[in-house]
Amino acid sequence: MDLFTPLTLRGTEIRNRVMVSPMCQYSCALDGLATDWHLVHLGQRASGGAGVVMTEAAAVNPEGRISPHDLGIWSQEHANALAPTTQFVRGQGATPAIQLAHAGRKASTHRPFADESGPVHGEHGWTPVGPTDEPYPHDDPLDVEALDQDGIEGVVDDFRTAAELSLDAGFEIAEVHGAHGYLLHEFYSPVTNTREDDYGGDFTGRTRLIREVTAAVREVWPDDKPVFVRLSATDWLPDRESWTVDDTVRLSRDLEAAGADLVDVSGGGIHSDQQVPGTGAHYQVPYAERVKHEAEVASGAVGKITTPQGADEVIRNERADLAILAREHINDPYFTLHAGEELGRMDAVDVPDQYERGFPSS
Numbered sequence: 001m002d003l004f005t006p007l008t009l010r011g012t013e014i015r016n017r018v019m020v021s022p023m024c025q026y027s028c029a030l031d032g033l034a035t036d037w038h039l040v041h042l043g044q045r046a047s048g049g050a051g052v053v054m055t056e057a058a059a060v061n062p063e064g065r066i067s068p069h070d071l072g073i074w075s076q077e078h079a080n081a082l083a084p085t086t087q088f089v090r091g092q093g094a095t096p097a098i099q100l101a102h103a104g105r106k107a108s109t110h111r112p113f114a115d116e117s118g119p120v121h122g123e124h125g126w127t128p129v130g131p132t133d134e135p136y137p138h139d140d141p142l143d144v145e146a147l148d149q150d151g152i153e154g155v156v157d158d159f160r161t162a163a164e165l166s167l168d169a170g171f172e173i174a175e176v177h178g179a180h181g182y183l184l185h186e187f188y189s190p191v192t193n194t195r196e197d198d199y200g201g202d203f204t205g206r207t208r209l210i211r212e213v214t215a216a217v218r219e220v221w222p223d224d225k226p227v228f229v230r231l232s233a234t235d236w237l238p239d240r241e242s243w244t245v246d247d248t249v250r251l252s253r254d255l256e257a258a259g260a261d262l263v264d265v266s267g268g269g270i271h272s273d274q275q276v277p278g279t280g281a282h283y284q285v286p287y288a289e290r291v292k293h294e295a296e297v298a299s300g301a302v303g304k305i306t307t308p309q310g311a312d313e314v315i316r317n318e319r320a321d322l323a324i325l326a327r328e329h330i331n332d333p334y335f336t337l338h339a340g341e342e343l344g345r346m347d348a349v350d351v352p353d354q355y356e357r358g359f360p361s362s
Contacts, residue, residue: 001316002017002345003016003018003312003315003323003343003345004343004348004349006051006128009172009226009262009298010261011223011224012095013174014051014095014322015350016050016051016336016349017051017053017311017315017321018311018322018323018325018336019050019051019052019053019054019097019300019322019325019338020045020050020322020326020329021054021146021326021329022054022055022056022057022099022175022230022326023054023329024057025037025038025056025071025093026043026070026111026113026163027069028069028072030056030068030069030124032065032070032072032073032074033072033078033081033082033234034071034082034085038055038073038082038162039088039233040313042055042089042096043085043087043088043089043092044338045094045333045336045360046088046093047092047264047333047348047352047355048332048333048334048336048355049335049336049337049340049351050094050324050329050334050335051091051092051094051095051336052094052095052322053089054097055069055071055085055099055105056099057099057101057177057182058071058098058162058166058201059072059073059074059101059102059103060100060101060102060158060159061074061155061292062074062126063107063128064102064104064126064183065103065107065108066107067108067110067111067120068108068120068124069111070103073098073162073165073166073169074158074161074165075164075331076168078165078169079165079166079168079169082098082166082168082169082170082171083169086169086170086171087170090170090172092350092352093350094171095173097171097174097175097228098173098175099175099177099230100162100166100176100217101141101177102155102158102159102176102182102183103128103182104129104130104181104182104183104184104185104186104282105128105130105134105136105192106181107126107128107129108125108126108127108128108142109138110236115296118138118139119138119141119249120142125142127144127171128145129145129146129151130144130145130147130177130183130192130193131146131192131193131194131301132146132195133145133146134192134291136181136271136272137271150162152216155183155209155213156209156212156213156216157216157299159176159217160217160219160220160332163217163221165218167220167222172225173225173226173227173228174217174221174225174227174228175230175264176210176213176227176228176229176230176260177230178230178232178266178324179231179264179266179267180232180266181268181271182269182340184209184210184213185231185269185270187206187207187210187245188206188207188210189206189232189235189243189309190206190241191242191244191271192270193206193243203247206277210255210257211231211258212252214255214258214259215258216225216262216291217258218258218259218260219259220334226261226262227259227261228260228262228264228300229255229264230249230254230263230265230266231248231251231263231264231265232248232267232268232269233245233248233266233284233287233288233291234248234267234268235268235270235271235274236267236268236276236277237273237274237275238275239275241249243270245290247307248263248290248291249260249290249291249295250295251295252295252297252299253295253296253297260297262297262300262322263288263291263297263298263299263300264299264300264302265301265302265320266302266303267297267303279304280304280312281306282304282310282314283300283303283304283348284302285301285305285314286319287301288301288320289301289318289319289320290298290322292319292320293318298321299320299321300320300321300322301322301323301324302324302325302326305323305325305328306325308335308339308344309324309336310323311323312339312343328353336349337355341361343357346361
């Protein structure tokens, strides 16, 4: 088994083990609708040979966006805007995937390349929601509304509806975004969830929402198509009660029972005090390895996987089932085709006819 061995999850065959990680583009016009930028950005990585091409975080309701310029999937109009992208991605032999998300208390912030930073106050901003009313520790935070029972049920319904719309748009994989300090992570981490009702307290209570969301997505997602869940394996807060890799292994088992087919294992994002223990090559791969072998759930690995040899090592040594790359796909949209050249596996890559002259060994 190597980087170019197809991966079959349920009835869906992915042509290789390279996945384009969700990367926020902050390029919508305040309405959450996909644009030509999304078609070119995602389509280029599909023609570059990746096995799975996943959208950025797509908010399941307007208040779930990280910024006013984020992608959304809460109406048929949003599904229709994404359909040309999924059609193109599939036409290049890649598997189109969408990340369904809610930003929680980290919502309503300026996009990174704006003139301003931090929360968006006033026009174009909104009141974020979370497990409690405690805001993310910005210098000038917005007020946060704690979700009540009706609000929680509304979030579950929004994820379910977003999954149905994603099917209409032509996606073959749905990923529930439960990482990086956004809403679902805020509920399962003891750092941010101090509730005393059925959605707080112990491990079972704090993980209830992400399990319910995963089950809701699985309920409407076809049996032959996989559901992924992205988790932060650790809060990187060793000096306080926080979420740990042991917790992630336990939750991964529960999520598989709820209908997840693969856990996309990342880390951090819950609090600005996090202490990341180095960011060298493959620094988060051990988390995915533990999920794969201890939880016995398929996993995807992230974290400074930047070379064909490194990505291949992750798969050959059975550390994870997918090698998930973000920044390297910005640097080289044709990473997988170049990996085929470097690893002597041009027999296993799909070079577009229009580009064959650039890959004479194909």
